[in-house]
Amino acid sequence: MRVLLILLLLAAGFWALTLWRAARHEARAQASHPPQGQFVTVDGTRIHAEVMGSGPELVMIHGSNGNTRDLSFVLAPILAGHFRVILLDRPGLGYSDPAPAGSEDIAGQAQLLMRAAVQLGAERPIVLGHSYGGAVALAWAVHHPDRLAALVPVAAASNPWTTPLDLLYRITSTRLGAAVAVPLITAYVPDSYVARALDDVFAPQPAPAGYDAHFGPGLSLRRGSLRANARHRASLLEEIKALHPRYRDIAVPTEIVHGTEDDTVNFNLHSRTLSRQIPGAVLTALPGIGHMPQHVAAETVAEAVLRAATRAGLR
Template identity: 90%
Template sequence: MRVVLILALLAAGFWALTLWRAARHEARAQASHPPLGQFVTVEGLRIHAEVMGSGPDLVMIHGSNGNTRDLSFVLAPILADHFRVILLDRPGLGFSDPAPAGAADIAGQARLLMLAAEQLGAKRPIVLGHSYGGSVALAWAVHHPDRLAALVPVAAPSNPWNTPLDLLYRVTSTRLGAAVAVPLITAYVPDSYVTRALEDVFAPQPAPAGYADHFGPGLSLRRASLRANAAHRASLLGEIEALHPRYGEIAVPTEIVHGTEDDTVNFDLHSTTLSGQISGAVLTPLPGVGHMPQHVAAQVVADAVLRAATRAGLR
């Protein structure tokens, strides 16, 4: 009995230390990379938004476990010369509140971000989404066809796939994993792990100098962000299976941009196929480019947005 009590006390002490380290890590991350924009309240949720530039409205939606800083590093400043750019943190990520159960899927996120953009005066913006954000943009176009002027999916998952969910997400998307594994990750995984992982995301190109410092790897390791991202990733395939039969309903000008060497989101399965599912869609393949064209081919992506604006009669 005494041994059991000692073990219980040791376990409690370790867990108290873990929660303290997790909270300290989160506080450091938020202090070094605070929110740069403003907050709008949508159905009781605070959505973080950065607004820059002037011109036709352009909403930009980041990918998995990201935040507005990903798109503000290179691409948004380029486009701010031509557009009023609205960068939005997806629900549960960056500095936006998590969406409630039933509203955290890509359709629910699209609706919340659409309402946030409307509060900022963007009634019918061009919508650009990178990676998972591209799936949200596609849901926006399908479910709210009269609330956007044009669509720009960048390296976007769009069609069902048969590869298994990563082990990390299989664990952290469960109740036990969210309660136990996530605090352990936040407490004991250093920011340098995320910085090294960025090299794989950018491959075959290197991550740009200064990107990690701008992006804030610690923001992605916060408990709320890890839980939201895991839940999003775990349910995405089923959501895409339900959404993809409706791409033929999309009638706005659509410019698709994707690197042919993307090991994260397959070019042919997702973008070549998508270009045949949306009438009039134009696909710009980027030979040799990986999953992050908004950085390594930013001007090409910007040119696609400009073409979309012209086709929509906004330029």
């Protein structure tokens, strides 16, 4: 009995230390990379937005476990010379509140972000989405066809796949994983680990100099962000299965951009197929480029947005 009591006390002490370290890590991340924009509230859910530039409205939606800082590093400043750019943190990520229960799917996220954009004066913006954010942009186009002027999916997840969900997300999307594994990750995984992993995300190109310092890896390691991202990723495949038969109904000008060497979101499965599913869609293939064209081919992505604006009669 005494040994058991000692073990329980040690376990309780370790868990208290873990929670303290996790809270300290989160506080450091938020102090070094505070919100840079403003907040709008949609039915009680706060959405964080950064707005820059002037001209026709352009909404930009970041990818998995990201935030507005991903798109504000290179691409948004380029486009701010032509558009009023609105960067939105997806629900549960960056500094946006989690979506209400039952609204965390890509359709629910699209509705929240669409309504946030309307509050910011963007009634019918061009909508650009990268990776997971591209799936949200596609849901926006399908479910709210009168609330966008053009669509720009960049390395967007769009069609059903057969590869299994990553082990990390299989664990952290469960109740036990969210309660136990997530605090351990936040407490003991250093920002430097995430910074080193960025090269895998950018491959075959390296992560640009200064990107990790701008992006703030610690923001992605917060408990709330890890849990929201895991839930999003765990349900995405089924949501895509339900959404993709409706791409044929998308009627706005669509410019698709994707690197041919993307190991995260397969070029042929997702973008080449998508270009045949959306009437009039134009595909820009980027030979040799990986999953992050918004950084390593930013000018080409910007050109696609400008074409979409011209096709939509906005330029």
